[in-house]
Amino acid sequence: MKTLLQINTSIFSGGGQSSHLADAFVAARKAIDPGLKVIVRDFAKEPVPHLTADGFKGFLAKAGERTPEQARVVAYSDALIDELRRADTIVIGLPMYNFSVPSTLKAYFDHVARAGVTFKYTDKGPVGQLTGKKAYVFAARGGGYLGTTADTQTAYVRQFLAFLGISDVEFVYAEGLSISDAGRKAALAKAEAAIAGLNELEAA
Secondary structure, three states: OOEEEEEEOOOOHHHOHHHHHHHHHHHHHHHHOOOOEEEEEEOOOOOOOOOOHHHHHHHHOOHHHOOHHHHHHHHHHHHHHHHHHHOOEEEEEEEOEOOEOOHHHHHHHHHHOOEOOOEEEEOOEEEEOOOOOEEEEEEEOOOOOOOOOOOOHHHHHHHHHHHOOOOEEEEEEEOOOOOOHHHHHHHHHHHHHHHHHHHHHHHO
16 A cells, blocks of 8 residues: 655645645545555644754754653654655645745654654765655745746755655646736646646546
């Protein structure tokens, strides 16, 4: 049985446009594969706390040398990493807030990037340990940023996932959602068409 991990990062939970697109994609995948197991992480409902210096020291310490708080942080990180390990497919609903990713997604990245766990250092540089996975990112934006220097998300998310070993990443964009009602409808329709195309390929 295949497993899909859906990560919604919108502060509006399921009400965000990025969440709507991710939901539509996942629903279509479930229709193709009714046995698909879906794990949902909603950062609006369960925000990922920012990593502290003490928590990071817990990552570096041996299990028997951690304080109770450090052990709690490591256990939380381990649970997030376990979901990533089990997932064959990763889906991220990604809004743009103030030209960047939501702070909860950055906090999530900080909790799952663990040397010796999700990546390792070698004489040729870091090597990701979470290989063999496919990721889809549904980016919803109020303005138009794709192909400009203001698009800080695409390269960053792609680079981070590759750092963990996830290099097969597909982006679907819905841009200009705040410019006009007509533009919003056209952008969402284009994104929905892209989702349909991706799932037609999967079903073929």
